[in-house]
Amino acid sequence: MGNARVVRCSCGRVELAALGAPITSVVCYCDDCQEGSRRIAALPGAQAVREPDGGTSYVLYRKDRLQTLRGAEFLKRNKLDEKSATNRVVATCCGSAMFMSFDDSKHWVPVYRARFQGDAPPLEMRIQTKFRPAGSAIPDDVPCYPAFPFGFIGKLLAARVAMLLRR
Numbered sequence: 001m002g003n004a005r006v007v008r009c010s011c012g013r014v015e016l017a018a019l020g021a022p023i024t025s026v027v028c029y030c031d032d033c034q035e036g037s038r039r040i041a042a043l044p045g046a047q048a049v050r051e052p053d054g055g056t057s058y059v060l061y062r063k064d065r066l067q068t069l070r071g072a073e074f075l076k077r078n079k080l081d082e083k084s085a086t087n088r089v090v091a092t093c094c095g096s097a098m099f100m101s102f103d104d105s106k107h108w109v110p111v112y113r114a115r116f117q118g119d120a121p122p123l124e125m126r127i128q129t130k131f132r133p134a135g136s137a138i139p140d141d142v143p144c145y146p147a148f149p150f151g152f153i154g155k156l157l158a159a160r161v162a163m164l165l166r167r
Contacts, residue, residue, distance in 0.1 A: 006117040009091035014071030023159045025121045027055035030128040036088045046095030054133035057113035
């Protein structure tokens, strides 16, 4: 697999390969991520995915750079609302939150940071902090943004161009 990181559920039945460098690594505080994390934590056997400050940690990869190596039959999509294009994918074997997928044309996949084996890519920024839970203190270890910063959008656009150019 060369330059790949292993992404695995807590019981090891589901394993993914995240190939190459990620687009970015973030903690998101938006209302949907908070609600999605609450719902995942309420599933049988599930583990909490929210950080103590209310954010959810993701590593974003291009859609073409995430491969399921084993356990696809255990992956189940969960939606906050049936009309939503966003799916929070959980390994039903152990309740591990694995990644998010989209029914629309988004070209990236947010992978839950806790699922990376070994060293996860370093955190780069905290986004949507205006939605953080009341009274929560956000660490100042990386830049924090109340919305989606230009740098975040720029990284997503650059990844899309790279995909179109097949790089």
